[in-house]
Amino acid sequence: MTEPAPLRAGLLDAVPHGFFGRRGGASAGLHAGLNVGLGSDDDEAAVHANRAAALAAVVPGACLLTPYQVHSATCVTLDAPFVERPRADALVTDRIGLAIGVVTADCAPVLLADAQANIVGAAHAGWRGALDGVTxxxxxxxxxxxARAERIVAAIGPCIARASYEVDDAFRQRFEAADGANERFFVDARDEHHRFDLEGYVAHRLAAAGVTRVTALGRDTYAEAADFFSYRRATHRGEPSYGRQIAIIAPAG
Structure with missing residues (x-):
């Protein structure tokens, strides 16, 4: 297995963290690389080996916890490892020895930290969760x-970019119904279709929640096939399955 190398964000340097793509890992075929999707059709042993390799690259020896993601605006605060994964799309903890993460395949992974309080968060922000307020x-x-909102810093990891994210009128209307100003996150494409800036929208929601220091990695999961898994790309290619990448963060030990 090739050891994975995480992408890191300077704003989060005070805490262990990493955003991973598909490079490295033990999976083969459609899932080739560092597939961490427990719900994928990949070999289960390879998935667990990939998750262990990602964890070791961020915080060796910690306990990695990820939720059962359902595109919700539900966040669970953890004091100890869980037996059954909660149906949620965000986790928060301040417990040393716990590492929290979210998996994505076009949706935006968001890692957050108040380093002074040593409190960290991880959120899975697809369009529905982002609109409903997962951040x-x-x-x-x-x-x-x-934590204090003014001390929290956040990083938005690799996700589908506006240039690759074509949506229809009904999609746009959901966002404009919530806030007319959301029109700025769309640009016109072909007739009755638009391109949506998920990364920009998530950054906006973070700022509206009081997080003034936000960075975005600016990597496009759809376009960068060698580096990232993408649900939309797999769908457009007619592939029967797809992998997921992971973002991990932990309180400083």
């Missing part, structure tokens, strides 16, 4: 734990 509830859970 809002993650920031609120961190504040409830003892």
């Amino acid at each position: 809002d509830v993650t920031v609120a859970a961190m504040v409830a734990r003892g």
Whole structure:
């Protein structure tokens, strides 16, 4: 197995963290690389080996916890490892020895930290979760734990970019119904279709929740096939399955 090399964000240097793509790992075929999707059709042993390799690259010896993601705006605060994965799309913890993560395949992974309070969060922000406020509830859970919004920094990892994200009128209307100003996250494409800036929208929601220091890695999961898994790309190619990448963060030990 080739050892994976995480992408890191300077704003999060004070805490262990990493955004991973598909490079490295033990999976083969359609899932070739560092597929960490527990719900994929990949070999289960390879998936667990990939998750262990990613964890070792960020915080060796920690316990990695990821939720059962359902495109919700639900965040769970953790004090200890869980037996059954909660149906949620964000996790928060301040417990040393726990590492939290989310998996994605076009949706935006968001890692957050208040380094002074040593409280971290991880959120899976697809369009539905982002619109419903998954980053809002993650920031609120961190504040409830003892963080301060003005101290929280956030990084948005690799996700589908606007140039690759074509949507229809009904999609756009959902966002404009929530806030007319959301029109700025769309540009016209072909007739009755638009391109949506998921990364920009997530950054906007973080700022609206009081997180003033936000960075985005600017990597396009759809276009960069050698580096990232993409649900939309796999669908357009007619492939029967697809892999997932992971983003991990942990309190500083």
